[in-house]
Amino acid sequence: MAEILVYVDHVDGAVRKPTLELLTLARRIGEPVAVALGNGAADTAAVLAEHGAVKVLTADAPEFTEYLVVPKVDALQAAYESVSPAAVLVPSSAEGKEIAARLAVRIGSGIITDAVDLEAGDEGPVATQSAFAASFTTKSRVSKGTPVITVKPNSAPVEAAPAAGAVEALAVSFGALATGTKVTARTPRESTGRPELTEAAIVVSGGRGVNGAENFGIIEALADSLGAAVGASRAAVDAGWYPHSNQVGQTGKSVSPQLYIASGISGAIQHRAGMQTSKTIVAINKDAEAPIFDLVDYGVVGDLFDVVPQLTEEVKSRKG
Amino acid sequence: MSLRIVVCVKYVPDATGDRKFADDLTVDRDDVDGLLSELDEYAVEQALQIAEEADDAEVTVLTVGPEDAKDALRKALSMGADKAVHVEDDDLHGTDVMGTSLVLAKAIEKTGYDVVIAGMASTDGTMGVLPAILAERLGVPQVTLLSEVKIEGGPNGIVTGRRDGDTASEQLEASLPAVVSVTDQSGEARYPSFKGIMAAKKKPVESLELDDLDIDADEVGLAGAWTAVDSAAERPARTAGTIVKDEGEGGKQLAEFLASQKFI
Numbered sequence: 166m167a168e169i170l171v172y173v174d175h176v177d178g179a180v181r182k183p184t185l186e187l188l189t190l191a192r193r194i195g196e197p198v199a200v201a202l203g204n205g206a207a208d209t210a211a212v213l214a215e216h217g218a219v220k221v222l223t224a225d226a227p228e229f230t231e232y233l234v235v236p237k238v239d240a241l242q243a244a245y246e247s248v249s250p251a252a253v254l255v256p257s258s259a260e261g262k263e264i265a266a267r268l269a270v271r272i273g274s275g276i277i278t279d280a281v282d283l284e285a286g287d288e289g290p291v292a293t294q295s296a297f298a299a300s301f302t303t304k305s306r307v308s309k310g311t312p313v314i315t316v317k318p319n320s321a322p323v324e325a326a327p328a329a330g331a332v333e334a335l336a337v338s339f340g341a342l343a344t345g346t347k348v349t350a351r352t353p354r355e356s357t358g359r360p361e362l363t364e365a366a367i368v369v370s371g372g373r374g375v376n377g378a379e380n381f382g383i384i385e386a387l388a389d390s391l392g393a394a395v396g397a398s399r400a401a402v403d404a405g406w407y408p409h410s411n412q413v414g415q416t417g418k419s420v421s422p423q424l425y426i427a428s429g430i431s432g433a434i435q436h437r438a439g440m441q442t443s444k445t446i447v448a449i450n451k452d453a454e455a456p457i458f459d460l461v462d463y464g465v466v467g468d469l470f471d472v473v474p475q476l477t478e479e480v481k482s483r484k485g
Numbered sequence: 486m487s488l489r490i491v492v493c494v495k496y497v498p499d500a501t502g503d504r505k506f507a508d509d510l511t512v513d514r515d516d517v518d519g520l521l522s523e524l525d526e527y528a529v530e531q532a533l534q535i536a537e538e539a540d541d542a543e544v545t546v547l548t549v550g551p552e553d554a555k556d557a558l559r560k561a562l563s564m565g566a567d568k569a570v571h572v573e574d575d576d577l578h579g580t581d582v583m584g585t586s587l588v589l590a591k592a593i594e595k596t597g598y599d600v601v602i603a604g605m606a607s608t609d610g611t612m613g614v615l616p617a618i619l620a621e622r623l624g625v626p627q628v629t630l631l632s633e634v635k636i637e638g639g640p641n642g643i644v645t646g647r648r649d650g651d652t653a654s655e656q657l658e659a660s661l662p663a664v665v666s667v668t669d670q671s672g673e674a675r676y677p678s679f680k681g682i683m684a685a686k687k688k689p690v691e692s693l694e695l696d697d698l699d700i701d702a703d704e705v706g707l708a709g710a711w712t713a714v715d716s717a718a719e720r721p722a723r724t725a726g727t728i729v730k731d732e733g734e735g736g737k738q739l740a741e742f743l744a745s746q747k748f749i
Contacts, residue, residue: 176652233648233657234617234627258651259613259630266582266614267621275583275711278612291715297504297609302718309583309711345626346663349645350656361651367748391748409632409670410649415500415608416524416669424748434501438611445746446726447739458728463742467731475736480749483740 214330374429
């Protein structure tokens, strides 16, 4: 069976969920060979094996942390050359997309980004993508070279599928470009204890209707009752009520959770572009004419200051 | 020596319009008005600020696209860019990101550059990979997804910036020449002034064809694309959801819905 290279996104050996989802998709088209780089790379092997990796190629070097992106491209290319896979899958993070894209240029392949599904086809893997603020669904494939495909979080279930997961050291020699962009300082993002926005299964967002930074507490309380991430519309972010890093929309982050709850968000096209692929959409808004209600599975026309706290209490009591 | 800044911009269908695919599954450009991609305005803005800080600098805006794409160049010129380069060729229809990046890289090399600045993604394709690909093709450092950017020391100087990622915020540094991309957090883009709009009409727009860049027609276009779109289906309108009016029990009713969907 053809081998599929899977790039592992991990933090000090802790594998992030989108990579486990990739392994589910990789198994549909071949045998996953995982590539884990940097500090803690070898520690990823057990969980990767549990989710179907037949082999785990690992490499660690100071270059991976001291320089931007390119050392990882050099390593992924080395893995590509040693394995000759039928496809390369990479999580659709900002960095993942850059790594995938540079690899594609080097190996003379086409690239598909932000796939939301993947299946085997007669002419190679077929990727489903969502276009124009999710108003279209396309099916595409790479027609030149070895398919390089990045996949959005929440695109597949995480499934256990124990495999050998034999760890092998990957030999990497860094090219002249590897040290081009120095990382001179790194400040880890302060953990809020909440899931990361782009990979959360549930997202609770607040918009203009929240009417002030001090009121975002009720959005956060609902999020915490559901174990959700907190998002914000551009209006809320531009007003300085919530950090830019939490902005959902065309110019912010694109999210695709199982459940999206929009509170006090009217649903302008720019916001819809970032959340319309959410599986279930719920909105709370005073304005019955708000365009967000065109998208919802369930909507409440009402004051979010009444509805959201009541919902939070109800969720808490049901969860006991 | 003048600092040569090339800004890559894209002419895209207006996101507030009814965007769709044409019969050949390329983007339909006929039925929706086009404009300068909003995310590219941030790139133009940072280029202008860098030029204002530098002793001597020249900002060239570059686009690959059909005749109408001149509108995007005019907007950037009216914001304050000095000149424009437009790569326009019938054979470019349907070119994907690999082909577009090839054309841009050749045009950038022909124009001459110390720094290339791009937006974080286009607002139509939204891939966000072009800046990294350009850096790979040009063989220069990529200093991408910056929310703050600074260039010091002229054409042989350095570029520094801040990249805010999912798990960390990083300070980056590279020597010029380099490819930079900026996010929507880098600073609001200026509006063209009346004077700027009038001045833009007199600024030079150079037109290039594939022949001028030594690119064969079969390296680009729909036939030369590295990817193929097999189908594009309009997503069926969502079946109308349940909408209730809050009369005191709205939160509880919503909880009931969430429970029925097994979210709680």
